Amino acid sequence: MRDGQRLAERNGAVSDAIRKRPPFDKLEHKRLRADRFLQTVDDRNVRVVERREHFGFTPEARDERTEESSNPDILRFAMPLSITWLGHATFLLQSPGGKRIILDPWVTGNPTSPESAKKLGKLDLMLITHGHADHTTDAVSIARSSGAQVVAPYEVSVWLGKKGLQNVTGMNPGGTLNMLGLSITMVPAMHSSSIEEDGRIVYLGVATGYVIQFESGLTIYYSGDTSIFGDMRLIGEMYRPQIAFLCIGDLYTMGPEQAAKACELLGVKQVVPMHYGTFPALTGTPAKLRELVGPKGVQVLELKPGETAS
Numbered sequence: 001m002r003d004g005q006r007l008a009e010r011n012g013a014v015s016d017a018i019r020k021r022p023p024f025d026k027l028e029h030k031r032l033r034a035d036r037f038l039q040t041v042d043d044r045n046v047r048v049v050e051r052r053e054h055f056g057f058t059p060e061a062r063d064e065r066t067e068e069s070s071n072p073d074i075l076r077f078a079m080p081l082s083i084t085w086l087g088h089a090t091f092l093l094q095s096p097g098g099k100r101i102i103l104d105p106w107v108t109g110n111p112t113s114p115e116s117a118k119k120l121g122k123l124d125l126m127l128i129t130h131g132h133a134d135h136t137t138d139a140v141s142i143a144r145s146s147g148a149q150v151v152a153p154y155e156v157s158v159w160l161g162k163k164g165l166q167n168v169t170g171m172n173p174g175g176t177l178n179m180l181g182l183s184i185t186m187v188p189a190m191h192s193s194s195i196e197e198d199g200r201i202v203y204l205g206v207a208t209g210y211v212i213q214f215e216s217g218l219t220i221y222y223s224g225d226t227s228i229f230g231d232m233r234l235i236g237e238m239y240r241p242q243i244a245f246l247c248i249g250d251l252y253t254m255g256p257e258q259a260a261k262a263c264e265l266l267g268v269k270q271v272v273p274m275h276y277g278t279f280p281a282l283t284g285t286p287a288k289l290r291e292l293v294g295p296k297g298v299q300v301l302e303l304k305p306g307e308t309a310s
């Protein structure tokens with residue numbers, strides 16, 4: 001009898017809670033149901049762009065971050081994700097667990113490369129999306145000087161091996177690597193992949209992108225060079241990235257219009273634009289992207305080369 005009463009009271013409280021719950025859209029509903037943890041993290045990822053010219057974190061930022069987090073899984077990681085743009089499609093990331101990761105390294109001959117890109121120091125990991133020179137020119141030299149393990153599409157990995165790099169893992173879209181406390185999934189991209197050597201084009205397999213899940217559960221999608229494609233919706237559904245790094249320069253890749261639609265397919269609320277402004281031909285701008293996604297509640301994290309968001 002008493003149990004029956006308690007059950008009735010509990011059921012009453014539950015229906016009250018359901019009645020009081022604010023309405024939310026279908027995607028949000030799916031996310032809540034599928035993974036409450038990620039939903040919590042969703043409110044905690046990169047919010048503020050800090051105009052800083054150095055890598056890493058200020059102790060104040062660390063403390064504030066730790067205090068504001070109420071999730072014990074996040075508390076285990078003292079640092080938020082740090083994102084430094086090194087111009088074009090090159091980024092230096094510092095993971096919540098302190099891993100230093102470089103994406104598509106291009107410093108030599110990159111007109112937007114900041115001074116800081118020349119003194120990267122030790123790195124844990126390098127991810128390469130495809131063979132084009134604006135994504136691989138400094139792969140060998142930086143991997144050697146930094147000690148980074150390299151992950152690349154299979155044919156690019158073989159090509160890097162022929163250049164003398166030994167710590168290279170080749171993979172193909174669909175594969176996931178669990179390493180260094182991270183989960184790295186290679187995903188498709190709609191682009192070409194080749195390098196010019198001795199005046200000839202050498203083809204290097206398919207172009208790719210990456211989904212990276214960090215130690216804290218925070219997940220990002222790095223598109224590589226690509227046009228928009230419908231399976232970005234699948235990437236959104238399966239991996240629920242909170243931040244998307246999207247090319248917006250146009251001509252060789254998506255422009256702002258396609259990137260705006262990509263945000264919708266991926267279900268992200270934060271986007272880091274890349275692959276724009278390097279040459280006059282890359283005409284897409286973060287301002288145009290903001291104009292398109294701002295009204296939909298998507299934040300554009302616009303960095304200048306050398307700047308860090310965390």
Ligand SMILES: [Zn+2]
Pocket residue numbers: 089132134135225252275
């Ligand atoms: Zn490119």
